[in-house]
Amino acid sequence: MSFSKTVEITETSADTRRITVTVNGTPRVVEVEPRLLLVHLLREGLALRGTHIGCDTTNCGACTVLHDGNPIKSCTMLAVQADGHEITTVEGLGTPSELDPVQEGFHREHGLQCGFCTPGMMMAARALLDREPDPSEEDVRWALSGNLCRCTGYQNIVKAVLWAADKQRGAQPAEEDAR
């Protein structure tokens, strides 16, 4: 793997490609080997380490990011294939002080434990809510079925996404169960 951490690149060597990827709204010009996986560009090249790697066969979804708004597994796309596209990672969800409703939902409904699947899970949830603002429980489970979680047993994740959907639509989010 090879990439430059600066954008001041003057010469393109034979075995690398210069690409421009817009990440979380900022265009980034990087020099990469063609074989470099997008997830490694994000994590190591751009130091956006919220996107995680949980498998080597595209099953777990811990590396899920948005590619022009669609959820993709960034372990299964080459960085060069993202040339000219817009990538959104967990770091681009919400702002440092204001959380996206999905982030807030995960916190409020205890939709995370170790936190390792969380960024990918939230990106898949974000993509769902962008195309379906009022999903059913079944919709949520299907939308997240490409994302494995080992800690939560999924139920609170489903609640988190439904909470976020309510909040986003301006509905009163369901209060926590009275325990």
Added chain:
Amino acid sequence: MTLVDPRRDPAAAAPVPNGFGPMLRKEDGRFVRGRGRFVDDIDLPGMLHGAVLRSPYAHARIVSIDTGGALAHPKVRAVITGADLERRGMAWLPTLSHDVAAVLATDKVRYQGQEIAFVVAEDRYSARDALALIDVEYEPLAPVVDARRALDPDAPLVRDEVPGRADNHVFDWEAGDAAATDAAFAAAEHVSTCDLLYPRVHPAPLETCGIVAALDPVTDRLVVHCTTQAPHAHRTLYATLTGIPEHRIRIVAPDIGGGFGNKVALYPGYLCAVYAATITGAPVKWTEDRSENLMSTSFARDYHMHGEIAATKDGRITGLRVRVLADHGAFNGTSQPSKFPAGFFHIFTGSYAIQAAHCRVTGVYTNKAPGGVAYACSFRITEASYLVERMVDVLAFDLGLDPAQVRRKNLLRPEQFPYRCATGWVYDSGDYPRALEQALEMAEYAELRAEQAQRRAEYERTGEGALLGIGLSTFTEAVGAGPKKQMDIGGLGMADAAELSVHPDGTAELRLSCMSQGQGHETTFAQIIAHELGISPYAVNVVQGDTDRTPFGLGTYGSRSTPVSGAAAATAARRVRERAKLVAAAMLEISPADLEWEAGRWQVRGDPAAGASLAEIARAAHGSLELPDDLEGQLSGRCVYNPPNLTFPFGAYVCVVEVDPGTGQVRVRRFVAVDDCGVRINPTVVEGQIHGGLADGIGMALMEVLAFDTDGNHLGASFMDYLLPTALECPSWELGQTVTPSPHHPLGAKGIGESATVGAPAAVVNAVLDAIGVRHADMPLTPAQVWSAMRGRPLRTDLAVR
């Protein structure tokens, strides 16, 4: 919304309790922002990357290893083989089970995926490239794959490096009274027997194992960031292995992306990275991929069990006898208390009043990766619980009785506690009938049975429709290892420590020897201190994982954090409170005997207006106040907690499944779980723990298995084949609770983390077999297994096992 103290956030759903109760997690703020710090997120200046070359064979002699090609790669800085380690006495590492395991193979390979060489290169991709440039010549040997053939006279020898070793036998271990049990069986009205395999599975934490090892040239210290559930125990092991004294080793467990017992052991990759750091002088990172994690790190279970249950004709159990063949792989590397080679399997009498019980466990070597104790097993209680919960159902099946009725007849009654079971455990407390009745009521058991009969009749009439199955599990756990006198790991007693310091402003720092991997310790341990000191949990900073900053202890596994570290934290807080009382007495110029504690302050009995808050006391304790000669300044307390006993949480589960008889497909329709872990520090966190464990139960019962072929090829080495439940396989869990406190625990709290993983698989299996009317079939109950079992020919889980 910002994730600060939600009491300042008018939109917050729930107020923060000053103590126990549902509270949103302090950890979440960084994780939902992608700001956690996991091992692979660490990037040090000049850091190199390691990669492991692994064996393609299960069993083969190594004729030669040629590393020349790899060394010629322009980005490769070092290639390490077993011969290099051997010169430093590091080719073999002692395991926690009185065995040794190869770090890098020197003589032969003993399982597919075993470590052979370690490449260190300037980047991750080059390190992997260079693996292909190492040339290894093998002489293949016949492997031992079927544990049941491991002790055959002609079985190939797995451990021929041990002088004088002539077989694959690891240990024999027994518990209970064999003669009394034999007598009970001889006198029994009825005996049911059944062979059960708890197949080899894997904890598969979403984050794999990894390390960044660095030597600080200025301080001459080894600094290790690693996925470890037991940082202090690892420090001791590194010292033993490398010869570096413990004060020159710092282990830091940063955020860990799930452990589930997978991250207790010390793996060859870690040691190779440490060694590589010493020879290159640069930090070395090693992160394994999923395939490596599944193939080579601690597996779980792999118990071949022969159960016998003796009973009266009306279903009262009079005896339980078990013979176990335990497949330990090529090296005995179980991470468990050293006097218990079969862990706590001898709690296999479960929740029942069984007068006579005996078990004998035989461990064998096979050509598979080491492990055995992992995946929320509480040291083999998963196997014990599955055994007894399945045998009770087999008994009910054979006698034509309702499994709920058989359980009612045999469950221990609350007045029998503390209860000494037939194999010697003293259960602390329990009210099993109450939990069972609550679960049956929540599930509407009678209605379910009626629906089941109706559906079965319908199916028999029309040949169409799904079959309904109802499965029960009334299990007992034993967690919180444990009393130092009986329990040690690698010679280290299983006590854990806590240190609490109150700062001058009344906020506090709690330093712990346990290490969360998602269980919420930063929140719940702050709640323990809040409960004891009457301050906000947001005023308590919880420190764990860094051996430079935390007191010694054995870490987090076996659901031991709450029983041991939780007790230590509460005790440390009480010591702080007592010290604060003396300081307050000096402040108020009054006798300590005249003070009473009231939620965060010491006040004068009969004059509550006169007193001092913890913050005022802390300020004074750090200030110029004249203190009595025998009273230390500042405000801190510590405790090394040596538990008097384990805690024994329990539960009653009801699983409801629908089985498609045409395809064998199982759908889990409902899962009712009533758990009792005594006092609940944070019910929200407890419920999340249970949810995760219930999903494990569905995974193990229906999907997960590490199978091998007859050549010892690993057939479950990726998530393509090692199937984990997704959101679609899991139902919405229905939880209930009862509260039966542990009488010996300072907070009345018991462990809970592994309960659902222990209790759930039997409930799912019992439900599926109940649906199809089959006496027994082994996990995982995949569609093929269910379809075959319905035709009277259950599949062997592992084709390599005869």
